[in-house]
Amino acid sequence: xxxxxxxxxxxxxxxxxxxxxxxxxxxGIEELNTPxxxxxxxxxxxxxxxxxxYCVVYPAIPGIKEGSHGTFGWTSRGQLAAEMDAxxxxxAPVLAALDATPIEDLPKNPELLAKAxxxxxxxxxxNCVPCHGSGAAGxxxxxxLNDDDWLWGGTLTDIQTTLEHxxxxxxxxxxxxxxxPSFGRDGILKPADVQDVVSYVRLISGQEPNNASAQRGxxxxxxxxxxxxxxxxxxxxxxxxxxxxxxxxxYGGSRTAITETVTNAHAGVMPAWGxxxxxxxxxxxxxxxxxxxxxxxxxxxxxxxxxTAASTGQ
Amino acid sequence: MTNMDPxxxxxxxxxxxxxxxxxxxxxxxxxxxxxxxxAVMTFCLAVYYITPWLRWHRGPYSPDQAVLIDLEHxxxxxxxxxxxxxEFYFVAGLLIMAGIGLFLVTSAVGRAWxxxxxxxxxxxxLFQHVDRLIDGDRNAQMxxxxxxxxxxxxxxxxGKWSIYLLISISTGGAWIFYFADAPxxxxxxxxxxxxxxxxxxxxxxTCTTMWFGGFMREQVCIYxxxxxxxQSAMLDEKSLLVTYKDWRGEPRGxxxxxxxxxxxxxxxxxxxxxxxxxxxxxxxxQIGCITCALCIDACDGVMEKTGRPRGLIDYVTLExxxxxxxxxxxxxxxKLIWHARTLIYLGIWSAIGAALLFALGTRQHxxxxxxxxxxxxxxILSSGDIRNAYAVRWKNMEGRPRKMQLTLDGPAGAKMWSExxxxxxxxxxxxxxxxxxxxxxxxIYVTAPAGTHEGKLSFTLRALDQDGGEVSYATRFDAPDEDxx
Ligand code: SF4
Ligand code: SF4
Numbered sequence: 171x172x173x174x175x176x177x178x179x180x181x182x183x184x185x186x187x188x189x190x191x192x193x194x195x196x197x198g199i200e201e202l203n204t205p206x207x208x209x210x211x212x213x214x215x216x217x218x219x220x221x222x223x224y225c226v227v228y229p230a231i232p233g234i235k236e237g238s239h240g241t242f243g244w245t246s247r248g249q250l251a252a253e254m255d256a257x258x259x260x261x262a263p264v265l266a267a268l269d270a271t272p273i274e275d276l277p278k279n280p281e282l283l284a285k286a287x288x289x290x291x292x293x294x295x296x297n298c299v300p301c302h303g304s305g306a307a308g309x310x311x312x313x314x315l316n317d318d319d320w321l322w323g324g325t326l327t328d329i330q331t332t333l334e335h336x337x338x339x340x341x342x343x344x345x346x347x348x349x350x351p352s353f354g355r356d357g358i359l360k361p362a363d364v365q366d367v368v369s370y371v372r373l374i375s376g377q378e379p380n381n382a383s384a385q386r387g388x389x390x391x392x393x394x395x396x397x398x399x400x401x402x403x404x405x406x407x408x409x410x411x412x413x414x415x416x417x418x419x420x421y422g423g424s425r426t427a428i429t430e431t432v433t434n435a436h437a438g439v440m441p442a443w444g445x446x447x448x449x450x451x452x453x454x455x456x457x458x459x460x461x462x463x464x465x466x467x468x469x470x471x472x473x474x475x476x477x478t479a480a481s482t483g484q
Numbered sequence: 485m486t487n488m489d490p491x492x493x494x495x496x497x498x499x500x501x502x503x504x505x506x507x508x509x510x511x512x513x514x515x516x517x518x519x520x521x522x523a524v525m526t527f528c529l530a531v532y533y534i535t536p537w538l539r540w541h542r543g544p545y546s547p548d549q550a551v552l553i554d555l556e557h558x559x560x561x562x563x564x565x566x567x568x569x570x571e572f573y574f575v576a577g578l579l580i581m582a583g584i585g586l587f588l589v590t591s592a593v594g595r596a597w598x599x600x601x602x603x604x605x606x607x608x609x610l611f612q613h614v615d616r617l618i619d620g621d622r623n624a625q626m627x628x629x630x631x632x633x634x635x636x637x638x639x640x641x642x643g644k645w646s647i648y649l650l651i652s653i654s655t656g657g658a659w660i661f662y663f664a665d666a667p668x669x670x671x672x673x674x675x676x677x678x679x680x681x682x683x684x685x686x687x688x689x690t691c692t693t694m695w696f697g698g699f700m701r702e703q704v705c706i707y708x709x710x711x712x713x714x715q716s717a718m719l720d721e722k723s724l725l726v727t728y729k730d731w732r733g734e735p736r737g738x739x740x741x742x743x744x745x746x747x748x749x750x751x752x753x754x755x756x757x758x759x760x761x762x763x764x765x766x767x768x769x770q771i772g773c774i775t776c777a778l779c780i781d782a783c784d785g786v787m788e789k790t791g792r793p794r795g796l797i798d799y800v801t802l803e804x805x806x807x808x809x810x811x812x813x814x815x816x817x818x819k820l821i822w823h824a825r826t827l828i829y830l831g832i833w834s835a836i837g838a839a840l841l842f843a844l845g846t847r848q849h850x851x852x853x854x855x856x857x858x859x860x861x862x863x864i865l866s867s868g869d870i871r872n873a874y875a876v877r878w879k880n881m882e883g884r885p886r887k888m889q890l891t892l893d894g895p896a897g898a899k900m901w902s903e904x905x906x907x908x909x910x911x912x913x914x915x916x917x918x919x920x921x922x923x924x925x926x927x928i929y930v931t932a933p934a935g936t937h938e939g940k941l942s943f944t945l946r947a948l949d950q951d952g953g954e955v956s957y958a959t960r961f962d963a964p965d966e967d968x969x
Pocket of ligand 1: 760777778
C-alpha cells in the first residue's frame, strides 16, 4: 500500500522532477508536493476575509422567516426605491413647470414644449398605443392622430379636453358625446333612401359623379342630416359631427362602409384619462399628439435653434 | 522536461520561471548622442507640458485653447482644425500616419524612437538622472543598494522617492489639461472643485509613471513592450543599428599575455556600464538594445584617450559593416537612410498625409442628416394631399452663425413646412440662421397633391453667406399604392 521510501525519514522524492511526494498513493498514482504559490494563497485568504466582511455588511445569510439584514440596512428594494425617488426628483421641476403653465401658453416656451412632447411620447406608448397604434396612425374606428382632421378640434386645449374627459364616458358631464341616429336600423330611412344618402355623401366627398340617386339623396340629407353635419356637409365640431366632404374617414369612405354607418351608426368610446393620469401627463400627451403634424392654431414659437424664422419661399 | 536527469536522486532547488532582475545602475556619460538625447527629452517634455496652455483664438463661440479634446461636446480642437465626431476619420488617419511614421523612422534610423522619443525612455532617463543627483553615479548607487538600511539610506531613499512622486504627479497632472480649459481646471484642481474623473486620472497616471519610470524601467522595454518584437521583423541588412565592430575590436584586452597584437577594445567595460538597459553590446545585436547610442559616446571617449580612431561602436548597417571589414570606405550615414524600404514608407505616409490635407481643405463646414418617419410612412390629409414627415438635422460646423437655406427636390407640387411654423407657410424652401457650432434639429413635413406616387426626394442645404457650400441628402417620399377610399 505505502509507496516505497528512498529515504529513511520523510516522503519519497520523485525522480524525474526532484519533487517530494505527499506520501500517499492510490492505484499506483502518487501526488507530488507542489505547494500553491504564496501570492495565490494570500489572494485566497483575502477573498475569505472579503466574503466574511461582505456577509456582515450586506444581507447575505438566509434565515427561516427572513434573512440577515446587514449592518448598513441595504436592500435591493431600497436601492430601487431610492433610484425611483431620484428619477422623480429629477422630473419634478419639469412637472411643476407644466402644472404652472396653461396649455395654450406651452408654445411660448419652446424648451418646455419640447420636454412635454418627449414626455408625451413616452406616456402615449404606455396608454394610447393599444387603440391608436404605436405611430398614432389609428385604424378603422380609431382616429388617426397624425392627420389634420379633428372631430372635436385640434388645438392644444381641444386635445387636452378630449383626453381629460374621454368620448362617451358615462358619469363625466364634460365628456365628448355625439349621437348619430341609426337611420336604417330604427326605420327612419328606408334601405333605398339610405342608398341615396350614401350616393350624395360620396358625391360631396368627390368620390362619385352627380346622378339621380345622389340628387334624391340631397333632399334626404337636407331633411335629416344638416342639423349636425351642416348644409354643406362640412360637419360641426360642437357636436363632433364629422366633415363629410374631406378625404379622411374614421369608419371608411367606401359605399359599404358609409351604408353601414348610416344604417347602424357608430358610437366609439375613449376613456376619460382625467381620473387616471395627472394633469401634467395629460398636458404632455396633448402636446405630443398636437406635435404629430396635424395640430391646429399653432402660434409659431421662436425656432428652436434659429434666431429667426426668417423668410420662407422666394 | 528534456533537461531533467532521469537517474538523479536529486533535491534540486525549486525551479523558477524567470531569472531575478538585476537592478541597472547606468553610469553617466557625455558625448554627442547624450547631448542629442538631452535635447530631444527637453523638447518632448516641453511639448507635453506646454501644449495645453497655448491659446488659439477661434472667435466668441468656441474655446480658445489651442489643443483641446472636448469630450463633453464631442469636439476635438487642434489649432486651426476642429474635428466633429463624424469626422473621426481624421483622427484615424493621423493614427495610421503615426504607425507608418514609426515604420519609416525604423527603416531609416533603426530604433531611434525607442532610444530617444519613447515616453518610457524619456521618463526613465529623467528618473535615472534623479538617481544620480541623490545617490551619486553608478558605483555610489551600487554601494548604497547593497548597504543595510539605516537613517542615511532611508533619508536618501525618501528624498529620491519624493522627487519621483513630484515628477509623476506633474506628469499625470499635465494630461488632464488636454481635456478642459487648462487655467480653469488648474484652479478647480487645487481648490478641490475639479470633477472626480480629473483626480482619478491624475492618480492613475501618477501611479503608472512612478511604477514604470521609477521602478520597472528597462523591464518595460524588454518584457512588456510589443514594439521590439515587431521591430525585429522590420530590420534588415540596410537598417542602421548600434553595432560593435568586432573585426576591429577583437581580440580585446588591456595587455596581451602572449604579445600577439590586440584589437582596439581595451575591455574597459564602459560601454556596458553606461547602458540604460544593462546589456553588453559587444555580444552582438540584441532585443534589449534601445539604440540610445550612449555606448557609442562612452567608447568614443575611450578611443580618443587611447589614440585610436572613433567609431569602434557605431551606427552602421550590417551591409556597410561588411564593406568596412573588407577595408572599403564606409557609406556616409545620410546616404544609408535612403533605400527602397524608406522610400516606400515615405510614399505611403505622404500619400495619406496629402489625402488628409486635401480632405481638410475641401471639407464642407455644413452637413445635413435626414431620417424619415416610417410609422406611419405616409398620411392622407383631409384635402386628399399626401404627407410624409422627416426629422432633419442641419449642422453648422463653423464658429460663427450662418444663414442657411433648405430646399426640397421631390414630387411635383410638393411643399414643406416645419414643426415651428404653420402649414399655410409651406414652400419649396425655408431659411434659418443656425447658431455657431451647432446642430439644429427640425421636424419637416412634406405634402404632395393627391395621386402622387412614391418616389425620390432630396433635401439640399445651402449656406447663403459668402463662402457658400452645399450638401444634399437623398431619401424617399411614400404614397399609397392605389386609390385610397
Ligand atoms: S547597447 Fe548601447 S545603444 Fe543599446 S541600449 Fe545599451 S547603451 Fe544604448
Ligand atoms: S567602451 Fe569601447 S573599449 Fe571599452 S569595453 Fe566597450 S568597446 Fe571596449
